[in-house]
Amino acid sequence: MFILPYQSTSYVFQGIRVQTIRYLTVGGRFLWREDDSLDVLHDILEPNGIYLASPPVWVKDTVFCQVDHTRTKLSDLYQWEEIPLTDRETFCWRTYYLMAKETTQGTTADWLPVPVRERLEPYSLQEVMDRFSSLPRDT
16 A cells, blocks of 8 residues: 655635645655555554544545644654655655636646656556545545
8 A cells, every 4th residue: 555644735826726745755766665564554654654634535545644744743754855866765745736726716727737757656647646535525
């Protein structure tokens, strides 16, 4: 299974909706992979000081885990910009920004495309974002 702890915020700036998504990755390029027999909360996340704001959500082989930023010490983990580009082992937060026009009805239209060659191995970033977008709205 792949474990994808995340934080997400959204705001409107000058008629543009900006959604910020921070994923906890391995080396900024790989999804966190663990044995399927392990319990995501009790065997993996909580022993590593990562606490969730809501229950984990499975989408195919990926477990999306919304991180509780009040209980989790986020500063204990690196930002992607802080590690060497060749690092393939260090856990770090990788931030992505999605932008779209905000309509007068408060909905969004014309999201800018996700870069085609960007990957969070073993998937393309687009595949990861598609899975993320299928999460329940309150997650």
